[in-house]
Structures are given as C-alpha cells and as structure tokens.
Amino acid sequence: MGASAFSRLTALLDGVTACEDKPVINLHLGQSNLSDHADTDICFESMRSWQPYPNLGGSVELRRAYINWMLNHNAIGVTPSELDLDKKIEPTPGSKQAIFSILFIAVNRLRNSQGVSKPIIMVPNPYYPTYLSSADFLGAQVLFYNSACDNMVEHIASSIGPHQQRIAAIIVCNPANPTGHIMDYAQLLKLNNLAKEISACLLLDECYIDFYHDKKIDSFTRLSLTEPPSMLCDHVVLHTLSKRSAAPGLRSGFAYGTESLIAKFANFNRTCGVSLSKPVCEISEKLWEDSAFITQQQRALAKNWQLADSILGIFDGYKRSPAGFFIWLNTGNGESFTRSLWRSEAVKVLPGAYLCDDSETFTVGHPYVRIALTEKSEVVEEALLRIKNHLQDTSGSVANLSTQER
Numbered sequence: 001m002g003a004s005a006f007s008r009l010t011a012l013l014d015g016v017t018a019c020e021d022k023p024v025i026n027l028h029l030g031q032s033n034l035s036d037h038a039d040t041d042i043c044f045e046s047m048r049s050w051q052p053y054p055n056l057g058g059s060v061e062l063r064r065a066y067i068n069w070m071l072n073h074n075a076i077g078v079t080p081s082e083l084d085l086d087k088k089i090e091p092t093p094g095s096k097q098a099i100f101s102i103l104f105i106a107v108n109r110l111r112n113s114q115g116v117s118k119p120i121i122m123v124p125n126p127y128y129p130t131y132l133s134s135a136d137f138l139g140a141q142v143l144f145y146n147s148a149c150d151n152m153v154e155h156i157a158s159s160i161g162p163h164q165q166r167i168a169a170i171i172v173c174n175p176a177n178p179t180g181h182i183m184d185y186a187q188l189l190k191l192n193n194l195a196k197e198i199s200a201c202l203l204l205d206e207c208y209i210d211f212y213h214d215k216k217i218d219s220f221t222r223l224s225l226t227e228p229p230s231m232l233c234d235h236v237v238l239h240t241l242s243k244r245s246a247a248p249g250l251r252s253g254f255a256y257g258t259e260s261l262i263a264k265f266a267n268f269n270r271t272c273g274v275s276l277s278k279p280v281c282e283i284s285e286k287l288w289e290d291s292a293f294i295t296q297q298q299r300a301l302a303k304n305w306q307l308a309d310s311i312l313g314i315f316d317g318y319k320r321s322p323a324g325f326f327i328w329l330n331t332g333n334g335e336s337f338t339r340s341l342w343r344s345e346a347v348k349v350l351p352g353a354y355l356c357d358d359s360e361t362f363t364v365g366h367p368y369v370r371i372a373l374t375e376k377s378e379v380v381e382e383a384l385l386r387i388k389n390h391l392q393d394t395s396g397s398v399a400n401l402s403t404q405e406r
C-alpha cells in the first residue's frame with residue numbers, strides 16, 4: 001500500500017524552506033475554519049461524565065436529532081414516528097471508520113455468499129484516499145470510474161463491463177472530493193437501479209452535501225425515503241459533523257441505510273468499534289440541530305468562491321467547482337507547483353496526483369493541485385493573490401493564462 005496523501009506531501013516538501021517574509025497559509029487540508037463556534041464552555045462538570053462506558057447506539061436524543069436532520073434536509077413533511085427509521089440509523093465515530101466497516105461487510109458478504117475470492121470495489125477517480133486504503137486492507141480489487149465529470153453514472157456503468165458478479169460495492173462521494181461534481185436525483189436513481197441490477201452495495205459519502213452554490217444537493221436519503229422500498233438497492237449513506245459543523249476532532253457522524261446492512265454495521269461497531277461517549281452524544285445532538293452555523297459557513301464559503309473567480313478566473317487552468325470546498329487547479333505540474341509555491345509564497349496546497357490513479361486514461365491528476373477554500377476570506381484572499389503571482393511568475397503560467405491576458 002502506498003503512503004497517505006499527506007505523508008507524500010510532507011516528503012515532497014522535505015528540505016524546501018517556505019519563504020520567511022510571508023506568513024504560512026495552509027490550504028492543503030479539508031478542515032473548515034470558515035466560521036468560529038461561539039466560545040461557549042462545553043466542559044463537563046466532572047470526570048464523571050466520562051466514567052461510564054458509552055451507550056451502545058448513542059443516546060435516544062441523538063438518534064432523534066439524526067432523523068430530524070434527515071427529514072428537514074430532504075423537506076419530508078412527516079413525523080419521525082410515521083417512518084420508523086430507528087433500525088436504519090447508527091452513530092459512527094466519523095465517516096472514515098464507517099467507510100472501512102461498510103466495505104468490510106460488503107466484501108465479506110460477496111466472499112461468503114458467492115465464493116468470490118477477490119471482490120471488486122468501485123472507487124471514484126480522483127478519490128478520497130480512505131477508499132483506496134480500505135480496499136487494500138480488505139484484499140479487494142479496485143475498479144476506478146471517472147469522477148471528474150457530470151455523468152458519473154455512465155462511467156460507472158461502462159467500467160463495470162464484464163465484472164458484474166464480482167462487484168461488492170460502489171463508492172460514490174456526492175459532491176465529489178476534490179472536484180465537487182454532483183449527482184442529481186435522476187442520476188442517483190439510475191445509480192440505484194444499476195446497483196440493484198448487479199446486487200452491489202452502494203456506499204454514499206455525503207460529507208460535503210451542505211456545501212453547494214445555489215441549489216441544494218439531493219441526498220440519497222431522499223430517494224431512499226421516497227421511492228418504493230422494493231426498488232431500492234442495498235445502500236448506506238454517511239453523514240458527519242466534521243465538515244458541516246467544522247468539528248472533525250469530535251469524531252461524530254452517522255450511517256443511514258438498508259436495515260440488514262445497518263444491523264451488521266451496528267453489531268460490528270458495538271462489539272469491535274468505537275461508540276460515542278455521553279459528552280460526545282450531547283454535543284453532537286446540539287450540532288445536528290444547529291442550522292445557523294452551517295448557514296454562516298455557507299456564506300463564508302460563497303465569499304471565498306467569489307474571490308477565487310475574480311483572482312484566478314484569468315487562468316485557463318481555473319474553473320469554479322460545482323460544489324464543495326476545493327479548487328481543482330490545473331497548473332501543468334502539480335508537484336513542482338506545490339514545491340515552488342511553498343518556497344516562494346509559503347502557501348501549502350496538495351498535488352492532485354496524490355488523489356488520483358494516473359495509470360487510468362481518465363482524470364489524470366498530475367497537472368492539478370487541490371486548494372481548500374476553508375479559511376476566513378482575508379486569509380483566502382491573501383493566499384489566492386500569492387497563487388496568482390506565482391502562476392504569473394512561473395514559466396508554466398504562460399500556458400495557463402487565458403488568451404485575453406497574454
């Protein structure tokens with residue numbers, strides 16, 4: 001297995017000294033500082049809050065908060081009791097662990113039921129690195145599909161080709177990290193039908209779903225809650241507080257999906273995994289109910305995208321992403337750009353090659369860098385101006401300058 005994207009970045013910048021005249025700006029991580037939490041004291045009265053083992057499955061109040069959030073997000077006007085969702089949800093200590101656990105269940109299911117020795121996991125390219133590492137740890141084969149486009153379902157269908165019987169799971173990140181491409185309801189429905197046809201498990205990572213420009217992004221949960229149950233493929237949708245509530249340190253998210261899969265996931269998590277402690281359940285409940293904070297973040301992010309359009313819009317290599325946190329900027333050579341940008345401008349970004357399989361004919365990552373627009377607008381503006389200067393100063397920039405600027 002290869003080194004993680006961030007270890008590769010550390011190795012790439014080893015021995016390169018950031019320009020000392022300028023304060024360092026880190027835009028390589030998808031960690032939001034767009035809005036600050038109120039400085040409320042959320043310390044617990046005593047160590048006693050940590051003394052008991054966590055409740056398996058979280059608290060009743062937290063589970064209710066998940067369901068309320070799903071119904072609100074999807075504008076579904078029924079009461080939670082009408083839907084009986086309790087067996088379809090389970091807390092998870094962040095989505096990273098759930099990604100691995102769900103894939104583990106899907107891969108084992110295919111091995112045990114069909115005797116497939118090397119099940120396949122379909123992974124978007126570019127990808128979030130945990131997808132690849134999970135497949136690797138599970139001894140599964142990876143089949144990539146192009147996720148840097150708007151017709152991902154067609155790419156998934158054509159990549160499946162002759163492998164139908166061996167596909168354990170299809171992973172979809174909606175909107176995609178890093179490119180921000182979106183699947184709409186019609187595409188999600190096609191995707192559902194495709195997964196149903198080949199009896200694959202659909203794993204939907206929706207951790208950036210709240211970060212859209214104008215139109216709310218459809219969650220697979222809406223489809224799952226509105227289409228006839230007999231039409232639905234086996235699916236699990238993951239949500240996390242790491243991005244929407246800017247709280248990745250909390251390690252708190254939840255999984256929603258097909259009852260049998262959630263039952264297996266819950267069993268695994270409750271016996272071998274990490275359950276959310278009482279204090280974490282209490283904070284999480286408040287965060288799932290707090291829609292004002294996400295609105296603040298959305299406003300701050302919208303301002304950053306406007307800055308990006310106005311500062312980098314002169315470059316052919318720049319295009320506003322359809323959603324999410326990240327600019328996916330074509331610089332000609334992402335690794336050498338990352339090094340020279342760090343040296344001359346003290347701005348840290350992530351080479352696209354670390355999020356792509358470049359052996360594929362599609363979505364080749366090496367010309368790109370990923371730039372996170374997750375800092376306050378003053379910081380982002382300063383970073384983007386430095387990036388602009390650097391693009392203009394380096395020889396590669398000439399090719400990237402749009403014709404009107406040459």
Ligand SMILES: Cc1ncc(COP(=O)(O)O)c(C=O)c1O
Pocket residue numbers: 030093094095096097128173177205207240241242248252253
């Ligand atoms: C696409 C994607 N999925 C999942 C995660 C992990 O989220 P969590 O903090 O909930 O484990 C990240 C984190 O950057 C991500 O970008």
